[in-house]
Amino acid sequence: MTRVDLAIIGAGPAGMAAAALAARQGLRVTLLDEQPRAGGQIYRDVDRAAALRGDLLGPDYTHGATLTAALKHSGVDHVSGAVVWAIEEGFALSYTKDGRGAQVMADRVLLATGAIERPMPLPGWTLPGVMTAGAGQILLKQSGVLARRAVLVGTGPLLYLTAAQMLRAGTPPLALVETATRSDLLGAMRHLGGALRGWRYLLKGLGLLAELKRGGVKRHVGATGLAIEGLARAEALSFSAGGKSHRIACDTVYLHHGVVPNVQAARSLGIAHDWNAAQACFLPRLDIWGQSDVPGIYVAGDSAGIGGAKVAEEAGRLAALHVAQAAGRITQTELDRQAAPLRATLARERAVRPFLDRAYPPCPEALAPADATLICRCEEVTAGDIRNYASLGCVGPNQAKAFGRAGMGPCQGRYCGLTVTALLAEANGQTPDATGYYRVRAPLKPVTLGELAQMDQTAQDAAE
Amino acid sequence: MNNASPFLETETASRVTVTFAGAPLDLPLGANLAAALLTAGVGAFRQTPVSGAPRGPFCMMGACFDCLVEIDGVARQACMTEVTAGLQIDRPHEGDHDAG
Amino acid sequence: METDYTLIGGGVVGLSVAWGLLKRGRTVTVLDGDDGSFRASRGNFGLVWVQSKGMNQPRYAQWSQGSAALWADFAAELGDATGQSVPLEQNGGYDLHFSEESLQETVDKYNVLKEKLGGDYPFEVLGHNALRKEEPHIGPKVVGAILHHQDGHANPLQLLRALAADVRRLGGRVLTGKTVSRVSKPDSFRVTCEDGTTVTSAKVVLAAGLGAATLGPSMGFKAPIRPQRGQVLITEKLPKLINRPSLIARQVDEGGIQIGATNEEVGLDDRVTQPGLSGLAADAIAAYPALAKAQLVRSWGALRVLSPDGLPIYQHSATMPGAYLVTCHSGITLAAAHARLLPDWLEGTEAAPDLEVFSEQRFAVS
Numbered sequence: 001m002t003r004v005d006l007a008i009i010g011a012g013p014a015g016m017a018a019a020a021l022a023a024r025q026g027l028r029v030t031l032l033d034e035q036p037r038a039g040g041q042i043y044r045d046v047d048r049a050a051a052l053r054g055d056l057l058g059p060d061y062t063h064g065a066t067l068t069a070a071l072k073h074s075g076v077d078h079v080s081g082a083v084v085w086a087i088e089e090g091f092a093l094s095y096t097k098d099g100r101g102a103q104v105m106a107d108r109v110l111l112a113t114g115a116i117e118r119p120m121p122l123p124g125w126t127l128p129g130v131m132t133a134g135a136g137q138i139l140l141k142q143s144g145v146l147a148r149r150a151v152l153v154g155t156g157p158l159l160y161l162t163a164a165q166m167l168r169a170g171t172p173p174l175a176l177v178e179t180a181t182r183s184d185l186l187g188a189m190r191h192l193g194g195a196l197r198g199w200r201y202l203l204k205g206l207g208l209l210a211e212l213k214r215g216g217v218k219r220h221v222g223a224t225g226l227a228i229e230g231l232a233r234a235e236a237l238s239f240s241a242g243g244k245s246h247r248i249a250c251d252t253v254y255l256h257h258g259v260v261p262n263v264q265a266a267r268s269l270g271i272a273h274d275w276n277a278a279q280a281c282f283l284p285r286l287d288i289w290g291q292s293d294v295p296g297i298y299v300a301g302d303s304a305g306i307g308g309a310k311v312a313e314e315a316g317r318l319a320a321l322h323v324a325q326a327a328g329r330i331t332q333t334e335l336d337r338q339a340a341p342l343r344a345t346l347a348r349e350r351a352v353r354p355f356l357d358r359a360y361p362p363c364p365e366a367l368a369p370a371d372a373t374l375i376c377r378c379e380e381v382t383a384g385d386i387r388n389y390a391s392l393g394c395v396g397p398n399q400a401k402a403f404g405r406a407g408m409g410p411c412q413g414r415y416c417g418l419t420v421t422a423l424l425a426e427a428n429g430q431t432p433d434a435t436g437y438y439r440v441r442a443p444l445k446p447v448t449l450g451e452l453a454q455m456d457q458t459a460q461d462a463a464e
Numbered sequence: 465m466n467n468a469s470p471f472l473e474t475e476t477a478s479r480v481t482v483t484f485a486g487a488p489l490d491l492p493l494g495a496n497l498a499a500a501l502l503t504a505g506v507g508a509f510r511q512t513p514v515s516g517a518p519r520g521p522f523c524m525m526g527a528c529f530d531c532l533v534e535i536d537g538v539a540r541q542a543c544m545t546e547v548t549a550g551l552q553i554d555r556p557h558e559g560d561h562d563a564g
Numbered sequence: 565m566e567t568d569y570t571l572i573g574g575g576v577v578g579l580s581v582a583w584g585l586l587k588r589g590r591t592v593t594v595l596d597g598d599d600g601s602f603r604a605s606r607g608n609f610g611l612v613w614v615q616s617k618g619m620n621q622p623r624y625a626q627w628s629q630g631s632a633a634l635w636a637d638f639a640a641e642l643g644d645a646t647g648q649s650v651p652l653e654q655n656g657g658y659d660l661h662f663s664e665e666s667l668q669e670t671v672d673k674y675n676v677l678k679e680k681l682g683g684d685y686p687f688e689v690l691g692h693n694a695l696r697k698e699e700p701h702i703g704p705k706v707v708g709a710i711l712h713h714q715d716g717h718a719n720p721l722q723l724l725r726a727l728a729a730d731v732r733r734l735g736g737r738v739l740t741g742k743t744v745s746r747v748s749k750p751d752s753f754r755v756t757c758e759d760g761t762t763v764t765s766a767k768v769v770l771a772a773g774l775g776a777a778t779l780g781p782s783m784g785f786k787a788p789i790r791p792q793r794g795q796v797l798i799t800e801k802l803p804k805l806i807n808r809p810s811l812i813a814r815q816v817d818e819g820g821i822q823i824g825a826t827n828e829e830v831g832l833d834d835r836v837t838q839p840g841l842s843g844l845a846a847d848a849i850a851a852y853p854a855l856a857k858a859q860l861v862r863s864w865g866a867l868r869v870l871s872p873d874g875l876p877i878y879q880h881s882a883t884m885p886g887a888y889l890v891t892c893h894s895g896i897t898l899a900a901a902h903a904r905l906l907p908d909w910l911e912g913t914e915a916a917p918d919l920e921v922f923s924e925q926r927f928a929v930s
Contacts, residue, residue, distance in 0.1 A: 034526055034544065035544075036546065041525050052475065053474070083544075086836075086838050086841075088835075088837060088838060092838065094838045101842075103838070116523065116525070116527050117523065126517065126519065126522075126530075127518070128507040128508045128509075128518050128519060128520030129470065129507060129520065130522065131521060131522050131523070131524065132522065132523050132524075134523065134524070134525065135521065135522060135523050135524035135525070138524040138525060138543075139471070139499050139502070139524060142496055142499065143473075143475070143495060143496050143499035143500070143503075144473065144474040144475040145471050145472065145473055145474070145499050145502065145503050146471065146472045146474065147470060147471055147472075148469075148470055148471065148472050149470060169474065171472055232507075232508065232518050233507045233508065233518065233520075251470030252470055252471075262527070377519075377522070377528065377530065378512075378514075378529065379514060380512065380514045380515050380517070389725075392725065392728045392729050392732065393574070393596060393728055393732075393738050393740040394599075394740075395598060395599050395740050395741045396598065396599025396600070397599065398599045398600065398606070399599050399606075402603075402605075402606040402721045402724060402725075403721065403724070403725040403728070404725070405721075405818070408861075408862060409529070409861065410529035410532070410800060410859070410861050411527060411528050411529045412861070412862070414527050414528065415523075415527070415528055435599075436599055436600070439600070441835075441836055441862070441863055441864055441865075442836050442838070442841065442863055443841075443860055443861070443862075443863065445526070446529075446539075446800065446859035446860055446861050447859070447860050448538060448856065448857060448858060448859055448860070449797075449799065449823075449845040449848060449849055449855045449856055449857075449858050449859075449860055450845075450849065450855075450856030450857060452841055452842045452845035452846075452860060453842060453845040453846035453848075453849050453856065454842075455838065455842045456839075456842035456843050456845065456846040457839060457842070457843075513800075513801035513818075513819055514801075514818075536857075537857045538857045538859070539800055539859050557800075557801075557802055557803050
């Protein structure tokens with residue numbers, strides 16, 4: 001079995017940057033990634049798509065090509081199409097590629113598993129035609145596919161960017177329906193302070209809004225009472241805004257109210273997590289190098305806390321440097337010397353977060369959905385069900401999962417976990433920390449029994 | 465199957481024939497299967513085993529499992545699959561199992 | 565005194581007993597653990613199972629048979645009371661065999677037990693072809709099976725939910741998130757929790773699963789119980805593939821195939837391991853080859869609550885009269901007996917079942 005100094009999960013900005021740097025320091029590195037090509041979600045398919053539609057997607061996207069290029073020439077063993085489904089002590093990483101199970105052993109592991117969209121449970125959000133704005137981005141980046149009649153719903157700069165790209169491509173969204181209010185934005189201005197990056201974000205956002213206005217994209221703010229209508233698929237979005245009821249007929253609804261760390265891998269290792277009120281999600285507890293309370297396990301990028309692509313890149317490098325030092329490749333002095341400029345960039349990039357978190361708060365009615373709203377897409381469990389389980393004594397998500405199956409389906413709680421914690425915390429009058437989160441176990445992603453069985457030692461012995 | 469697709473395709477790629485639920489479809493070779501099916505006008509990829517509700521792609525990044533389809537008897541995420549010639553795609557677990 | 569009874573443990577065992585006591589007009593307080601407690605009630609295999617139990621102690625076989633016979637009525641009553649059914653199927657279950665020798669060996673043992681039970685042990689042996697008629701997906705490596713007609717399976721999580729709901733509906737006081745730190749008996753019982761909560765009652769039932777090993781000795785019990793890890797798999801929901809349950813696999817009412825289970829002596833470690841999962845998958849595919857294409861969606865390790873001989877322990881404390889230890893490995897199978905029969909034993913009525921063989925006297929002082 002292969003044994004490496006460092007195994008990295010995820011070939012987004014954090015994983016790619018960390019892999020290239022660690023390899024440059026002489027470490028043996030394996031980079032496992034689910035996608036066929038490096039880039040992660042933010043730079044999805046950048047090597048192919050930058051040439052085709054780089055103009056449309058902008059320089060923030062095409063920057064990813066520098067990372068994929070560095071990765072290509074690094075000597076890193078980049079295993080694409082590898083779905084990691086277990087990480088055990090030692091560390092043993094089990095994964096599936098092309099329908100075969102395999103394992104790699106690593107002295108240290110960097111989890112660079114990125115973010116997922118914050119679940120946005122609204123009435124009708126499970127209908128075909130309702131997708132995340134991130135999904136819309138992926139459709140455009142990877143496939144050059146655009147929704148003809150879409151409504152964008154929620155909050156955050158990604159909505160503006162998506163709308164502007166759609167406009168430039170000749171398929172403007174029917175409307176931009178924001179749940180944030182003008183006072184959210186005004187209140188957030190106080191947090192801009194001297195953060196130059198913050199002003200840049202703000203101006204960029206205002207620039208995009210001006211572009212959308214020129215392009216005739218209708219915008220609503222402070223929308224409430226959101227519901228997606230339709231029987232077999234999304235047919236319309238209804239909501240209230242500006243004291244009026246609205247109904248917009250559409251084929252596609254793109255939802256977005258921020259992204260949250262994808263914590264499945266970190267949780268499966270039992271890493272301690274803490275509730276972060278500003279980002280309204282759990283974050284893994286890490287030291288200044290990104291190392292967790294499970295020695296040898298590092299987390300970087302959005303899976304360590306939402307910071308965006310630039311933060312991910314530098315945090316990945318920081319973790320890789322620390323791994324190099326721990327593996328005896330560089331001295332402490334060298335570590336500190338090389339880390340200093342990375343930390344400076346990180347501080348600069350992170351200074352904008354308080355502004356963004358305040359300007360674009362999550363949609364309140366999706367954080368505490370109405371009783372009838374489905375919150376677990378897989379097992380079709382409603383918010384009311386979870387409140388009922390609280391009344392039957394469920395103090396945390398694991399007992400609620402046993403009572404009503406929320407989190408038991410194939411997505412393994414990715415799109416209901418935060419909602420279940422929030423609902424139980426509210427119903428029980430407890431903090432999210434005291435309420436806790438799902439106990440995440442292998443398989444991190446489904447694996448066929450055939451793939452599993454083929455890794456059975458006795459079966460292998462018999463075959464030999 | 466609704467063939468007036470709500471999605472617009474901007475790339476031109478060579479096409480191959482696949483079948484979805486028994487019906488032939490021409491999809492771009494090497495394309496993301498979920499994106500290709502959406503563009504071909506397939507909105508609902510499956511019915512849930514819980515209530516029978518229709519579902520289609522939601523996250524496009526392998527996290528939500530709403531775009532599940534069946535290929536060679538195995539439930540796979542369409543958004544994590546590439547289009548190849550002759551692919552036989554079914555709605556998951558609608559047919560009977562072979563007694564084999 | 566706040567209630568007649570305090571139940572230490574809010575799992576299926578504790579809640580079944582509490583439910584039975586409430587049904588006969590007793591008042592109860594149930595102290596339940598937190599979200600992360602080791603909970604066999606959440607991790608078990610869901611069988612309502614008779615065969616293979618009590619091979620060396622016919623009374624255990626009888627006790628299991630008795631509970632299995634009460635189960636349908638018990639489940640129906642809970643379902644009616646809570647408005648949500650507790651799925652149960654009792655159409656028999658298999659012990660699958662991969663060699664003629666092991667099949668014959670087991671049949672011989674069953675025949676001995678059958679005789680001791682006066683013939684009440686309804687099983688039949690199915691050869692491969694007969695089995696295949698019953699289970700079209702059975703694999704060629706399975707030479708045959710013992711079909712025991714008293715076996716079946718339930719949805720153990722719906723049982724847990726129904727008990728939690730109905731104990732409350734019947735007026736039971738259930739306190740969750742509690743870890744009991746001390747039990748004393750100045751006159752009546754005082755049960756103290758780590759968070760300072762104190763409850764008082766006339767009697768106490770210790771039904772805390774593995775927690776009984778630490779609390780038991782202070783209450784006059786030997787409580788020689790240990791954890792044994794069982795790793796369990798469950799697949800995506802599938803069309804009907806398995807008709808009757810076996811120890812290898814069963815199809816749950818929601819559609820998933822549940823596959824069990826390892827037997828590992830690893831202390832209080834409830835993690836899953838790749839070798840464990842792979843081995844279970846290989847066994848399941850040997851039994852049902854179609855499972856090779858099924859997606860595993862969840863797995864877990866649960867800790868069995870085992871006594872040295874695997875039998876339940878029902879013990880009245882000698883040093884703390886009014887304190888009872890109730891612990892067993894098969895909390896699902898025995899749930900109906902615990903709900904319907906055990907209250908008579910706790911109350912000391914004429915109708916009390918004879919549980920002498922399950923007392924701690926069987927554990928010799930070494």
